[in-house]
Amino acid sequence: xxxxxxxxxxxxxxxxxxxxxxxxxxxxxxxxxxxxxxxxxxxxxxxxxxxxxxxxxxxxxxxxxxxxxxxxxxxxxxxxxxxxxxxxxxxxxxxxxxxxxxxxxxxxxxxxxxxxxxxxxxxxxxxxxxxxxxxxxxxxxxxxxxxxxxxxxxxxxxxxxxxxxxxxxxxxxxxxxxxxxxxxxxxxxxxxxxxxxxxxxxxxxxxxxxxxxxxxxxxxxxxxxxxxxxxxxxxxxxxxxxxxxxxxxxxxxxxxxxxxxxxxxxxxxxxxxxxxxxxxxxxxxxxxxxxxxxxxxxxxxxxxxxxxxxxxxxxxxxxxxxxxxxxxxxxxxxxxxxxxxxxxxxxxxxxxxxxxxxxxxxxxxxxxxxxxxxxxxxxxxxxxxxxxxxxxxxxxxxxxxxxxxxxxxxxxxxxxxxxxxxxxxxxxxxxxxxxxxxxxxxxxxxxxxxxxxxxxxxxxxxxxxxxxxxxxxxxxxxxxxxxxxxxxxxxxxxxxxxxxxxxxxxxxxxxxxxxxxxxxxxxxxxxxxxxxxxxxxxxxxxxxxxxxxxxxxxxxxxxxxxxxxxx
Amino acid sequence: xxxxxxxxxxxxxxxxxxxxxxxxxxxxxxxxxxxxxxxxxxxxxxxxxxxxxxxxxxxxxxxxxxxxxxxxxxxxxxxxxxxxxxxxxxxxxxxxxxxxxx
Ligand SMILES: Cc1ncc(C[n+]2csc(CCOP(=O)(O)OP(=O)(O)O)c2C)c(N)n1
Numbered sequence: 087x088x089x090x091x092x093x094x095x096x097x098x099x100x101x102x103x104x105x106x107x108x109x110x111x112x113x114x115x116x117x118x119x120x121x122x123x124x125x126x127x128x129x130x131x132x133x134x135x136x137x138x139x140x141x142x143x144x145x146x147x148x149x150x151x152x153x154x155x156x157x158x159x160x161x162x163x164x165x166x167x168x169x170x171x172x173x174x175x176x177x178x179x180x181x182x183x184x185x186x187x188x189x190x191x192x193x194x195x196x197x198x199x200x201x202x203x204x205x206x207x208x209x210x211x212x213x214x215x216x217x218x219x220x221x222x223x224x225x226x227x228x229x230x231x232x233x234x235x236x237x238x239x240x241x242x243x244x245x246x247x248x249x250x251x252x253x254x255x256x257x258x259x260x261x262x263x264x265x266x267x268x269x270x271x272x273x274x275x276x277x278x279x280x281x282x283x284x285x286x287x288x289x290x291x292x293x294x295x296x297x298x299x300x301x302x303x304x305x306x307x308x309x310x311x312x313x314x315x316x317x318x319x320x321x322x323x324x325x326x327x328x329x330x331x332x333x334x335x336x337x338x339x340x341x342x343x344x345x346x347x348x349x350x351x352x353x354x355x356x357x358x359x360x361x362x363x364x365x366x367x368x369x370x371x372x373x374x375x376x377x378x379x380x381x382x383x384x385x386x387x388x389x390x391x392x393x394x395x396x397x398x399x400x401x402x403x404x405x406x407x408x409x410x411x412x413x414x415x416x417x418x419x420x421x422x423x424x425x426x427x428x429x430x431x432x433x434x435x436x437x438x439x440x441x442x443x444x445x446x447x448x449x450x451x452x453x454x455x456x457x458x459x460x461x462x463x464x465x466x467x468x469x470x471x472x473x474x475x476x477x478x479x480x481x482x483x484x485x486x487x488x489x490x491x492x493x494x495x496x497x498x499x500x501x502x503x504x505x506x507x508x509x510x511x512x513x514x515x516x517x518x519x520x521x522x523x524x525x526x527x528x529x530x531x532x533x534x535x536x537x538x539x540x541x542x543x544x545x546x547x548x549x550x551x552x553x554x555x556x557x558x559x560x561x562x563x564x565x566x567x568x569x570x571x572x573x574x575x576x577x578x579x580x581x582x583x584x585x586x587x588x589x590x591x592x593x594x595x596x597x598x599x600x601x602x603x604x605x606x607x608x609x610x611x612x613x614x615x616x617x618x619x620x621x622x623x624x625x626x627x628x629x630x631x632x633x634x635x636x637x638x639x640x641x642x643x644x645x646x647x648x649x650x651x652x653x
Numbered sequence: 654x655x656x657x658x659x660x661x662x663x664x665x666x667x668x669x670x671x672x673x674x675x676x677x678x679x680x681x682x683x684x685x686x687x688x689x690x691x692x693x694x695x696x697x698x699x700x701x702x703x704x705x706x707x708x709x710x711x712x713x714x715x716x717x718x719x720x721x722x723x724x725x726x727x728x729x730x731x732x733x734x735x736x737x738x739x740x741x742x743x744x745x746x747x748x749x750x751x752x753x754x755x
Contacts, residue, residue, distance in 0.1 A: 218682065227679075229679065401729070401730075405723075
């Protein structure tokens with residue numbers, strides 16, 4: 087972590103309130119920006135924060151928005167980011183963003199105000215059991231009992247969030263604890279990343295032997311590769327052993343998708359050839375991946391002929407879904423570093439010939455690539471205009487899957503998407519957080535007309551901050567992915583997925599102070615798109631999409647990956 | 654096997670887990686939450702402080718189904734759990750309680 091310890095004077099014996107202590111600890115932690123919304127039970131903290139010259143507060147318009155802004159910061163930097171909410175409704179609003187961080191292993195420190203200790207358990211005004219509610223959706227949580235405890239809890243919260251498998255940590259602080267004044271004699275060290283125990287050498291040697299003996303191996307990269315900062319090592323492993331490589335939704339960007347060894351994303355919306363290669367592999371090397379059902383399809387039929395090597399920092403992921411022949415517990419980067427020298431260079435000409443055959447026979451079909459008003463054409467035109475330095479966020483739905491299939495993601499932490507929880511409303515606030523953390527980059531957020539409405543209020547935050555976010559709104563006047571599922575799997579009984587009233591999103595955005603560009607009314611949509619993307623500041627780009635467009639191919643939920651609908 | 658242990662539903666073998674944990678108000682909730690949210694019944698629970706009271710020991714009586722290994726790994730991940738040991742059903746901790754459950 088990039089601790090900044092230069093700032094606060096370390097005067098011995100300062101008398102400070104709990105709230106001031108939290109602010110000081112955040113400063114010492116190197117936090118320069120937090121997102122949240124004030125309210126009664128967190129006001130002592132806000133009062134202390136107002137005196138900080140080092141920490142900027144981003145005023146979200148909904149606590150879930152604040153939570154996702156922090157996620158955006160954390161996802162692009164890999165460091166823990168902070169969101170703030172008051173008790174009761176504030177904390178309740180925050181929970182979805184926290185649960186989302188849990189499922190995608192994102193380091194977050196959520197700080198919530200709580201009613202005074204003496205009132206806890208009395209159904210006091212704006213009291214909710216934040217501690218109890220957050221147990222199953224956090225890596226760990228705290229209900230702080232005294233100002234003194236904060237000196238231990240806050241650094242520990244950061245350390246827990248970033249160490250091992252990252253995740254969200256919630257710190258619930260009663261109002262009286264924020265107001266309690268104590269003498270602080272000395273400050274604890276900021277909480278940093280604790281090194282994971284070194285991996286055992288035996289399973290690594292066994293894994294190397296399996297790789298060296300395999301005839302049809304496939305490398306399967308998951309989000310853990312991104313979190314561990316192990317993309318370079320993964321690429322070296324793939325290149326040394328000549329491993330065809332698939333990525334989960336969370337791992338996109340770990341290997342450039344247009345690398346000759348890349349087969350792109352596996353699973354429900356993979357190219358047919360990708361799932362068919364997995365069908366034929368004799369060794370699956372899972373690295374920082376957790377055999378999610380969207381990736382594996384029907385587990386019993388996933389990679390039927392393969393032995394499995396599974397590398398994960400989280401012991402409980404090994405053997406959870408699939409029993410591994412070799413399970414290696416450890417940080418992905420550390421494991422790959424030790425594995426690499428034992429892996430023999432290979433050619434695998436026969437296997438690559440077979441992979442090439444499958445790729446030629448069953449490629450991803452992307453109709454309309456040259457039309458910037460069709461899904462794939464739009465996504466490719468955006469990518470071409472903004473280049474590899476741009477960050478790409480999405481909401482959840484068809485648009486998300488089209489981007490996952492078609493966007494040429496080439497670097498780790500370029501891709502921000504809600505994978506595990508699949509939360510509509512993720513895109514805009516996450517993009518804002520990413521843009522605040524890395525102002526030098528353009529952040530593109532692909533969204534749908536359903537998803538954008540779930541956190542539309544954050545258009546105000548974006549305008550206020552002047553962030554360089556481009557929302558590409560793919561408007562099919564439909565909850566598209568639901569419409570698609572009803573079309574394919576529910577006898578075309580379309581119900582509650584078509585909007586009868588659709589807002590004028592261009593006017594809405596303008597009302598929030600955004601610049602807009604409507605490709606539906608552009609004479610030269612390609613040029614209009616390029617110009618809009620090159621204009622600094624918040625910009626909404628609106629594109630009408632036919633609601634009958636589908637994300638294909640597709641594995642029916644619960645089906646085996648080899649049986650895909652569509653070509 | 655005593656009557657408490659025998660009273661457990663189903664024919665799966667009972668197992669006793671011994672957890673060393675920090676002693677504060679949330680720990681029990683963290684532990685049992687892992688089981689309840691997976692619909693994994695905990696047949697018996699016993700918890701008392703040990704030493705100076707900063708730690709507790711929790712004894713759990715559970716059925717040994719195929720998820721037990723996963724459960725143990727999940728329990729081991731909890732920040733407040735300092736150690737987990739598995740014992741067979743023969744462990745006497747629950748047997749001694751028999752007189753309270755007549
Ligand atoms: C918060 C939330 N509610 C419901 C869903 C279920 N869901 C998944 S995709 C989807 C439709 C998304 O519609 P839209 O944002 O317009 O995107 P499109 O599929 O049309 O591209 C819904 C309702 C969800 N993922 N998240």
